[in-house]
């Protein structure tokens with residue numbers, strides 16, 4: 306069982322301006338615009354079966370693979386986002402759109418429960434013959450997450466019933482029994498959805514199926530080889546089963562390899578199951594993989610998976626900036642994983658990475674207007690990298706928006722005797738803590754300010770621990786309870802300050818997390834960042850963008866270590882933002898046609914202005930740089 310249970314996002318109201326604005330944008334603009342895009346690109350139409358089969362609209366790649374094969378997942382993810390929106394505010398028009406999709410899926414579903422629109426329409430005889438590449442189980446996972454979210458938002462269970470029938474079919478096909486296929490998903494995802502369904506219904510068969518998929522992964526002989534041979538396919542385009550983390554059994558894995566989103570979803574499922582099944586070996590594997598990534602294979606923005614080649618991991622310290630893939634989905638999934646690790650152990654390192662990924666790697670994926678996206682997230686750009694309105698593979702669009710629409714679910718958790726605060730920002734909630742209903746009102750201008758005030762209103766006086774995360778970046782944190790100072794360093798264990806007392810109505814906790822601008826240096830083995838420095842303040846990573854530095858080449862700058870970095874509040878920019886400025890240097894002038902010379906480049910004084918990385922490319926294209934030159 307989970308030791309720590311996150312509060313549901315529907316139980317936590319966002320009142321602070323930062324997340325309220327993002328949430329309102331997703332509700333008002335992103336959800337409707339994504340539906341328009343799904344319609345415009347033929348994705349909704351693809352669910353209407355049977356009918357004459359139209360030509361494939363996304364041309365196959367060099368491996369003869371079209372991403373159209375996972376259109377069902379995009380529909381499932383949109384329903385999930387839209388349902389999260391409905392949980393905030395019911396909307397008859399959105400519900401009618403979802404119901405229309407559900408009716409199409411109901412008509413498409415085969416009598417035996419099978420439901421993949423691609424296969425039903427185009428190659429039914431080939432169903433369940435290429436789990437490695439063709440995403441049937443991944444699609445089922447996202448449809449299931451959509452069905453769960455829609456049921457939770459509306460109480461309507463038609464979609465959930467459809468998916469339960471599909472799961473019954475999947476359980477018949479896969480497993481270790483006679484006549485069953487020993488297969489598992491090429492792209493993990495359904496495992497997470499099955500655990501969610503288990504939490505919703507208590508149906509142990511769904512948890513067992515998730516455990517089967519995770520346990521079977523990487524068993525020898527490799528199932529993907531068996532099915533490839535049956536297809537007559539003797540050349541695996543990816544070259545290695547590391548690509549799908551099926552190169553060895555999951556409990557033996559100790560390096561993060563292969564496709565980053567697959568890896569993050571798999572590790573999330575492993576952590577889920579470690580908690581549900583009290584599986585120490587699975588937990589240990591998660592801890593090893595966590596250490597591997599966060600000490601050798603993660604960007605300063607919590608982006609993961611540097612290479613476009615495999616959309617994933619390469620080797621230790623290989624973190625190039627201009628070609629960083631760092632897919633938005635991978636950072637979103639890293640947040641899911643971090644949350645699952647926090648269900649197992651209250652360790653500040655998990656919450657620190659969760660927060661880093663939230664404010665940087667993931668939030669960057671959605672534009673201010675709520676209708677433009679990043680798929681890959683480089684840490685420097687010559688100006689050619691820009692947000693797009695849609696993508697042939699629109700996975701990241703709905704991943705960023707479903708995260709934001711449910712972000713309030715990452716703030717609080719409870720255990721048998723404690724209320725835990727992982728994230729800060731203005732929120733209101735009422736939670737069951739150690740048998741008592743406790744109202745919680747948190748006021749804060751986080752992430753712009755580290756001043757946090759929390760007022761507790763237990764329905765009756767009650768003793769419990771209030772565990773407040775003290776972020777790793779916060780030096781000199783201070784806390785008071787009803788005006789009396791609490792010793793933060795003495796009371797903090799593994800990054801959480803534990804204030805245990807008898808709480809009464811109106812008790813007030815003040816927390817001050819100093820947000821000094823900070824310089825961050827990379828391990829020198831990260832050659833891409835060698836001789837460079839990045840700027841942070843609180844959880845936010847900053848970058849130099851052309852829009853704020855029109856007179857200097859932002860990719861050719863230096864910041865002396867002696868220069869003071871100042872935080873500057875700008876109310877006029879993006880509804881209020883804190884910039885960082887410092888007196889640095891701009892390097893180089895006109896070298897004409899010279900490529901090399903013996904005279905060093907010219908330097909001139911220049912004021913450097915840095916903006917939070919998640920906000921870049923919201924003012925048109927232009928060069929951007931996270932890591933600037935470090936001058937000792």
Ligand SMILES: [Zn+2]
Pocket residue numbers: 632633634635680699700701702704
């Ligand atoms: Zn993606």
